[in-house]
Amino acid sequence: MVDSSTRQKLFGTPETNFLNCSKGWKSWAFTLDHKRIGIMYLIGVTVALFLAGVFALVLRSHLFTFDSTMLSDDMYNQMFTLHGAVMVFSFIIPSIPAALGNIVLPMMLGAKDVAFPRMNLASFYLWIIGTGCLLLAILSGKGLDTGWTFYTPYSIDTNTGVIYATFGAFILGFSSIFTGLNFLVTVNTMRSKDQGWFKLPLFVWSLYATAIIQVLATPVLGITLLMLIAEKTLHIGIFDPKYGGDPVLFQHFFWFYSHPAVYIMILPAMGVISELISVYSQKRIFGYSFIAFSSVAIALLGFLVWGHHMFTSGQSLVVTLIFSAITFTVAIPSAVKVFNWLATLYKGSILLNTPMCYALSFIFLFGIGGLTGLFLGALSTDIHLHDTYFVVAHFHFVMVGGTLTALLGGVFHWWPKIWGRMYNDFLGRVGCFLVFSGFNLTFFPQFVMGSRGMPRRYASYDPEFQIFHQLSTVGAFVLGIGILLSFVVLVYAALRGPRCSSNPFRAASLEWQSSSPPDFHNFLQTPVLTDPYDFESQVYDEELDTYIPREFANPDKVAPRKEPVHH
Amino acid sequence: MAVADSHDTHDDHHDLYDHGEFIAHHFDSAEQQFDSGKLGIWLFLVTEVLFFSGLFVAYTLYRTNHPEVFEQAHVFLNKYLGGLNTIVLLFSSLTMALGVRAAQLGRNKNCSVYILMTMVCATMFLGVKAVEYSHKWDMGILVRSAFNLTYTHPTPTTEIGKSLHISDYLVYLCIVPALLLAGFLAASVISKLINKTMLAKFMVAMAITVSGYFLGVVVGVVFMSATDAETGSSHASVIAEQPLMLMASTQDEHDEGDHDEGDHDKAAADPNHEGDHADHEEHFGAHPADGGEASFDAHHPDPSTLSRDIGIFFSIYYCMTGLHAIHIIGGIIALAWLYWRSLLGHWRTDYFGPVDYVGLYWHLVDLIWIYLFPLLYLID
Numbered sequence: 022m023v024d025s026s027t028r029q030k031l032f033g034t035p036e037t038n039f040l041n042c043s044k045g046w047k048s049w050a051f052t053l054d055h056k057r058i059g060i061m062y063l064i065g066v067t068v069a070l071f072l073a074g075v076f077a078l079v080l081r082s083h084l085f086t087f088d089s090t091m092l093s094d095d096m097y098n099q100m101f102t103l104h105g106a107v108m109v110f111s112f113i114i115p116s117i118p119a120a121l122g123n124i125v126l127p128m129m130l131g132a133k134d135v136a137f138p139r140m141n142l143a144s145f146y147l148w149i150i151g152t153g154c155l156l157l158a159i160l161s162g163k164g165l166d167t168g169w170t171f172y173t174p175y176s177i178d179t180n181t182g183v184i185y186a187t188f189g190a191f192i193l194g195f196s197s198i199f200t201g202l203n204f205l206v207t208v209n210t211m212r213s214k215d216q217g218w219f220k221l222p223l224f225v226w227s228l229y230a231t232a233i234i235q236v237l238a239t240p241v242l243g244i245t246l247l248m249l250i251a252e253k254t255l256h257i258g259i260f261d262p263k264y265g266g267d268p269v270l271f272q273h274f275f276w277f278y279s280h281p282a283v284y285i286m287i288l289p290a291m292g293v294i295s296e297l298i299s300v301y302s303q304k305r306i307f308g309y310s311f312i313a314f315s316s317v318a319i320a321l322l323g324f325l326v327w328g329h330h331m332f333t334s335g336q337s338l339v340v341t342l343i344f345s346a347i348t349f350t351v352a353i354p355s356a357v358k359v360f361n362w363l364a365t366l367y368k369g370s371i372l373l374n375t376p377m378c379y380a381l382s383f384i385f386l387f388g389i390g391g392l393t394g395l396f397l398g399a400l401s402t403d404i405h406l407h408d409t410y411f412v413v414a415h416f417h418f419v420m421v422g423g424t425l426t427a428l429l430g431g432v433f434h435w436w437p438k439i440w441g442r443m444y445n446d447f448l449g450r451v452g453c454f455l456v457f458s459g460f461n462l463t464f465f466p467q468f469v470m471g472s473r474g475m476p477r478r479y480a481s482y483d484p485e486f487q488i489f490h491q492l493s494t495v496g497a498f499v500l501g502i503g504i505l506l507s508f509v510v511l512v513y514a515a516l517r518g519p520r521c522s523s524n525p526f527r528a529a530s531l532e533w534q535s536s537s538p539p540d541f542h543n544f545l546q547t548p549v550l551t552d553p554y555d556f557e558s559q560v561y562d563e564e565l566d567t568y569i570p571r572e573f574a575n576p577d578k579v580a581p582r583k584e585p586v587h588h
Numbered sequence: 589m590a591v592a593d594s595h596d597t598h599d600d601h602h603d604l605y606d607h608g609e610f611i612a613h614h615f616d617s618a619e620q621q622f623d624s625g626k627l628g629i630w631l632f633l634v635t636e637v638l639f640f641s642g643l644f645v646a647y648t649l650y651r652t653n654h655p656e657v658f659e660q661a662h663v664f665l666n667k668y669l670g671g672l673n674t675i676v677l678l679f680s681s682l683t684m685a686l687g688v689r690a691a692q693l694g695r696n697k698n699c700s701v702y703i704l705m706t707m708v709c710a711t712m713f714l715g716v717k718a719v720e721y722s723h724k725w726d727m728g729i730l731v732r733s734a735f736n737l738t739y740t741h742p743t744p745t746t747e748i749g750k751s752l753h754i755s756d757y758l759v760y761l762c763i764v765p766a767l768l769l770a771g772f773l774a775a776s777v778i779s780k781l782i783n784k785t786m787l788a789k790f791m792v793a794m795a796i797t798v799s800g801y802f803l804g805v806v807v808g809v810v811f812m813s814a815t816d817a818e819t820g821s822s823h824a825s826v827i828a829e830q831p832l833m834l835m836a837s838t839q840d841e842h843d844e845g846d847h848d849e850g851d852h853d854k855a856a857a858d859p860n861h862e863g864d865h866a867d868h869e870e871h872f873g874a875h876p877a878d879g880g881e882a883s884f885d886a887h888h889p890d891p892s893t894l895s896r897d898i899g900i901f902f903s904i905y906y907c908m909t910g911l912h913a914i915h916i917i918g919g920i921i922a923l924a925w926l927y928w929r930s931l932l933g934h935w936r937t938d939y940f941g942p943v944d945y946v947g948l949y950w951h952l953v954d955l956i957w958i959y960l961f962p963l964l965y966l967i968d
């Protein structure tokens with residue numbers, strides 16, 4: 022039990038915090054503080070999202086009519102390539118781990134920082150350099166038209182900026198490895214005293230599983246891209262059939278990274294959702310250890326299924342069958358998670374605020390995305406569906422419907438912690454509704470056209486598909502407006518939003534025991550180790566209008582829970 | 589629940605180390621810091637292994653599909669030079685281990701000596717490698733597309749090359765080290781003059797390190813001419829003893845346009861070639877579309893088809909050894925940093941992490957060579 026002035030000091034609005042403790046651009050550019058690096062990452066990935074988003078809207082506008090002449094065929098190819106490459110390598114992969122994870126992970130462990138702060142900053146600068154190289158492909162005037170997959174032999178023959186782009190992806194790979202390595206070490210060595218593995222929030226487990234993939238898969242992409250560059254410049258004949266090489270080998274190498282990479286994208290998102298679902302139902306997460314181990318299972322199984330991208334590339338039948346079978350097993354841990362989230366919601370006291378709306382959207386959209394993956398993993402159907410809009414819809418349901426939605430939900434969830442200011446919940450929910458409905462309008466019709474044979478990556482199409490494309494284009498703009506609205510709501514909240522308390526939603530993981538915004542050292546006191554899903558451990562403090570650990574509260578005045586209000 | 593109030597001064601935020609001499613502010617103890625670094629370096633080594641694994645996979649695939657090519661190709665590698673380099677690297681691992689031991693005991697002076705020895709071994713390795721590379725380039729043994737085997741050595745055209753009877757390429761490969769050597773020597777003299785003894789010492793050590801390269805070059809050239817009687821004739825003898833094998837593996841592709849019976853019988857009769865015939869067509873079937881390789885015909889009866897096969901081996905050879913050499917150079921830079929810190933006397937019995945970490949890295953780089961050597965040089 023501590024006195025009221027100490028409570029005020031620990032949980033009240035602080036005078037100095039990590040945002041204002043040092044000033045000037047240098048204090049940001051050379052900062053070693055994980056929170057500031059996370060914020061810079063967040064700004065970076067937002068820029069990438071907008072850039073690649075604009076490419077997407079241009080693509081969709083072009084596709085509005087079947088005989089559109091808005092873009093030349095070459096321009097169209099370059100647009101979708103850059104859209105995909107920037108979205109995958111510069112936006113989605115770093116989005117949740119490097120931006121949100123960076124801010125939250127050390128605090129969830131009660132640590133002052135990640136294990137290697139300099140490496141963390143280096144990761145961010147590598148991200149800038151790598152993204153710059155990707156964009157150099159446009160700025161050099163050559164463009165890039167291989168698709169984000171850089172398949173040989175076309176990538177060897179085309180004289181667009183493949184070297185810039187692959188080099189950029191290579192650098193981005195190192196950026197990703199640095200983040201992953203840092204997180205692995207941080208979780209292993211920097212947990213607070215007595216914080217065992219099963220007292221970790223599930224977000225930490227998912228980031229840990231993600232980091233395993235980042236460390237194990239990304240180097241293979243690195244060497245593959247180097248070999249591609251060597252092939253293009255020196256013609257070493259490993260991938261180039263003209264010189265006796267094997268172009269399918271490139272596909273194997275590429276997917277050996279890129280399938281696990283899809284789990285780099287989705288696992289952190291699943292971790293965010295586990296937090297949101299539990300906090301906003303005020304209920305202990307159902308089946309903690311199942312969720313935790315399913316993350317690890319997904320990470321490991323994810324290494325054994327890459328061949329499902331190559332069913333039609335001329336693999337032997339035996340190999341194809343094995344890959345198909347293992348692909349199905351990956352669905353099991355994913356389904357375990359969905360089941361557990363639903364069970365957590367059951368009989369919870371649900372607060373339908375913006376983050377929770379995103380979390381519920383996630384479950385729905387990820388469900389569809391995952392289930393359609395099974396159609397693609399089954400041989401007989403995939404022969405028909407491969408390289409059609411069905412695949413496009415599948416991966417957008419998981420990557421956008423899944424990861425982007427979780428990113429937005431997570432950003433809303435931790436936004437008050439980061440800035441000490443509250444967002445406008447009504448507008449936030451309107452944004453979520455626009456994102457959800459716009460997204461479905463964009464991508465659901467693509468399942469239909471795909472199953473009817475509309476191939477992907479084409480600038481023109483048969484008139485019979487026009488109606489679906491038009492729905493899709495309209496949806497894309499609705500989605501764009503939704504994201505833009507959320508962006509405005511967030512920026513406004515960060516600058517002008519009403520002040521908020523240290524723990525407005527009664528979350529129990531350690532980061533909420535810091536002030537909002539947190540101190541430079543994260544915690545002014547050694548945080549009280551609480552079970553992250555035991556919400557009873559947090560009690561309401563009237564004076565400060567916030568939830569604080571029971572150990573700090575005034576025992577005479579313990580109000581367990583205030584009815585949460587919508588802001 | 590200790591409520592700390594010591595965080596009121598926030599001016600030194602950019603200084604990583606604000607408590608204890610070498611303990612970063614976010615660690616609680618030296619032990620936690622050491623454990624983190626150790627786990628970090630092991631994970632980094634895992635990524636390194638995986639980074640090389642792509643090349644090892646490529647090696648394995650091409651070797652299983654075309655064992656005859658690998659058997660033919662490796663005779664162009666001088667296993668004595670390779671063996672010499674293996675010994676040099678093994679020795680460097682020993683000195684590195686001794687350096688780590690010295691740092692653990694806080695003996696900075698011993699540590700610096702061992703690190704210097706390690707660096708000299710590293711540059712010597714590179715020197716020998718330069719001799720090997722230049723020799724191959726002379727003979728037109730290049731990557732797949734440029735492969736242009738001539739069996740003859742062009743006469744050197746540079747003054748140095750002429751007077752020392754060494755390859756022009758070797759001369760070029762010595763330019764940068766020569767500049768570095770001159771630079772370090774000059775820097776050491778200057779630092780001496782301005783009374784920076786520590787810096788002068790460091791620069792002398794760097795100059796010694798770079799001389800290791802020239803030592804490697806000299807030893808390499810001597811070794812090569814000593815073994816040339818054997819290996820030089822071995823190029824020729826292979827061609828003399830097994831000309832059929834080389835020819836057969838290339839001939840049928842050359843003729844694959846005209847599928848007459850006799851040709852096929854000939855190919856089938858060749859036991860070395862029978863098994864992989866189908867494969868051959870699949871992977872090596874396409875003829876180069878452009879005329880880029882036509883020029884090879886001038887040098888050898890049928891070099892374009894020969895080079896098609898052997899060139900892939902050397903593509904892999906250059907990728908693997910080149911990437912390895914880059915790692916050696918990276919290691920030298922890290923070692924130089926350690927050397928500087930040993931001069932400053934940083935290592936103590938409770939603080940020696942960096943030497944330990946770089947040591948692990950160095951052992952891994954050696955280990956990779958221990959795999960590369962038999963895989964590339966000792967095929968048979």
Ligand code: HEM
Pocket residue numbers: 170283284286287329330348349351352355390391392394395397398399403406407408412415416419420423424
């Ligand atoms: C639930 C388990 C999943 C299964 C069974 C599954 C299955 C598949 C299959 C079989 C394909 C290949 C389709 C084809 O090219 O014919 C595919 C493509 C793809 N999937 Fe999934 N998937 C799953 C989850 C995910 C997740 C979570 C993501 C990302 C967050 C994802 C991203 C992608 C991408 C990007 C592609 C297409 C790559 C391209 O060709 O450009 N998938 N999926």
Ligand SMILES: [Cu+2]
Pocket residue numbers: 279280283326327329330
């Ligand atoms: Cu996949």
